[in-house]
Amino acid sequence: MSLLSVCIFLTSTLTVVSTQYIPPYTEECRTGMYPPQGPTFKGAVTLYTVDLDLPPSKRWTALMTDKKDEMSSMIKVIKDLADAFVPSGKLIEFVDAFLPLIVDTLPYPFNEELKGIASATGVPLGEVALFNLFYEVFTVCTSIVAEDPDGNLIHGRNLDFGLFLGWDVKNKTWAITEKLRPLVVNVDFQRGNHTVFKSTALAGYVGMLTGMKPHSFSLTVNERFSLNGGYIGIIEWLMHHRDAMWMGFLTRSVLENATSYEEAKAVLSTTKLLAPVYFILGGNQTGQGCIITRARKDNLKPLELNSKQGRWYLLQTNYDHWKKPLFLDDRRTPGMKCMNQTLQSNISWKSLYDVLSTKPVLNKLTTYTTLMDVSNGKLESFVRDCPSPCMPW
Numbered sequence: 001m002s003l004l005s006v007c008i009f010l011t012s013t014l015t016v017v018s019t020q021y022i023p024p025y026t027e028e029c030r031t032g033m034y035p036p037q038g039p040t041f042k043g044a045v046t047l048y049t050v051d052l053d054l055p056p057s058k059r060w061t062a063l064m065t066d067k068k069d070e071m072s073s074m075i076k077v078i079k080d081l082a083d084a085f086v087p088s089g090k091l092i093e094f095v096d097a098f099l100p101l102i103v104d105t106l107p108y109p110f111n112e113e114l115k116g117i118a119s120a121t122g123v124p125l126g127e128v129a130l131f132n133l134f135y136e137v138f139t140v141c142t143s144i145v146a147e148d149p150d151g152n153l154i155h156g157r158n159l160d161f162g163l164f165l166g167w168d169v170k171n172k173t174w175a176i177t178e179k180l181r182p183l184v185v186n187v188d189f190q191r192g193n194h195t196v197f198k199s200t201a202l203a204g205y206v207g208m209l210t211g212m213k214p215h216s217f218s219l220t221v222n223e224r225f226s227l228n229g230g231y232i233g234i235i236e237w238l239m240h241h242r243d244a245m246w247m248g249f250l251t252r253s254v255l256e257n258a259t260s261y262e263e264a265k266a267v268l269s270t271t272k273l274l275a276p277v278y279f280i281l282g283g284n285q286t287g288q289g290c291i292i293t294r295a296r297k298d299n300l301k302p303l304e305l306n307s308k309q310g311r312w313y314l315l316q317t318n319y320d321h322w323k324k325p326l327f328l329d330d331r332r333t334p335g336m337k338c339m340n341q342t343l344q345s346n347i348s349w350k351s352l353y354d355v356l357s358t359k360p361v362l363n364k365l366t367t368y369t370t371l372m373d374v375s376n377g378k379l380e381s382f383v384r385d386c387p388s389p390c391m392p393w
């Protein structure tokens with residue numbers, strides 16, 4: 001499987017899918033969507049506790065015992081896609097033989113946690129590892145951090161996952177996205193029976209894409225596409241060049257260990273990464289919100305909230321804030337239009353949910369919506385769907 005064939009595969013998928021959908025399904029800004037109801041709401045998310053005082057190999061046992069079947073069903077779709085891509089089952093043979101060796105190169109406690117997940121679910125270790133690597137490269141999303149008139153910060157995000165992964169022409173759904181929805185869980189990570197941080201997680205994935213340390217900071221991650229992207233960092237890792245950090249492990253350790261917005265910001269801005277990414281960070285007081293646009297080493301054009309300059313919110317999709325989004329995938333303009341229309345005087349938990357419920361900010365890849373309010377320690381998330389007509393991404 002060469003990079004060239006990956007590109008041709010992705011480009012042809014994009015073309016097939018997009019020609020069915022031009023012009024994009026953009027709608028008027030939604031209102032009155034909260035409390036969640038109707039066809040775009042597929043259910044509340046179950047809350048689990050993960051006890052960080054347990055040995056890493058035992059932490060996920062209870063949760064993964066519950067989600068065993070859902071995880072197996074997800075892995076089966078990944079295998080079917082791999083078989084369609086490289087027929088003969090050779091790709092998965094490679095995964096089963098080779099990826100378990102990678103697990104031992106991953107930093108503690110993540111290596112042990114992956115082994116614990118494999119033994120709780122019966123999914124082969126190599127496939128658990130594959131499942132974890134997936135998120136380093138296939139997540140597209142929208143994140144918004146906004147300051148209300150009282151200087152209180154609200155942070156919301158849609159997680160859109162599964163782009164290019166098995167478009168079902170008849171059902172107009174993405175195979176992976178469909179299988180991911182049942183894996184969405186809220187997790188309260190505790191030590192000594194006290195919350196260390198809360199997150200919306202994907203059962204089986206030990207990294208964090210969405211989380212909050214109550215009264216301190218909130219964090220979301222969006223994919224950043226780049227030529228010097230995830231593949232190169234992962235290949236370097238395989239070639240024993242291991243001074244960079246996996247994105248999901250970095251966010252998880254920041255949520256576990258950082259004690260303030262400033263500390264989280266410093267670590268996320270400077271740690272060398274395997275792949276480029278956007279971090280959207282909110283704090284617990286006025287002015288504390290930023291977009292950290294990461295190259296593997298550098299932090300490019302940091303952007304901060306500044307109410308005095310009229311920047312009372314930051315909205316990040318999957319394009320650098322100083323560049324135009326790809327014309328086929330502009331979720332930024334509709335999202336900003338709705339934020340602007342809402343006005344700072346009217347921004348709230350409810351109105352942020354409205355923005356995140358407006359197409360194409362809400363699209364066929366949208367797996368969940370999470371809202372976080374750091375000051376009162378509240379995190380809510382909802383499984384989402386976008387029945388047709390709706391943009392595929």
Ligand SMILES: *[C@@H]1O[C@H](CO)[C@@H](O)[C@H](O)[C@H]1NC(C)=O
Binds near residue numbers: 168178
């Ligand atoms: C398509 O949708 C139908 C009805 O909801 C379902 O039974 C079928 O399994 C779906 N196909 C795929 C490939 O998901």
Ligand SMILES: *[C@@H]1O[C@H](CO)[C@@H](O)[C@H](O)[C@H]1NC(C)=O
Binds near residue numbers: 053191192193
């Ligand atoms: C946490 O609570 C459980 C029961 O609620 C108790 O058995 C356990 O000892 C507590 N652990 C700690 C570290 O306080």
Ligand SMILES: *[C@@H]1O[C@H](CO)[C@@H](O)[C@H](O)[C@H]1NC(C)=O
Binds near residue numbers: 215216259260261284
């Ligand atoms: C904000 O966070 C800092 C660092 O965690 C903490 O010292 C401070 O008390 C927090 N302020 C509020 C209002 O929660």
Ligand SMILES: *[C@@H]1O[C@H](CO)[C@@H](O)[C@H](O)[C@H]1NC(C)=O
Binds near residue numbers: 310333334336337340
């Ligand atoms: C929203 O408002 C900001 C700040 O006034 C402005 O820069 C931006 O162009 C507006 N965007 C849209 C889509 O209305």
Ligand SMILES: *[C@@H]1O[C@H](CO)[C@@H](O)[C@H](O)[C@H]1NC(C)=O
Binds near residue numbers: 341342
């Ligand atoms: C502000 O919110 C109130 C109450 O939810 C609503 O009645 C009003 O129409 C909103 N105003 C704008 C400009 O959105």
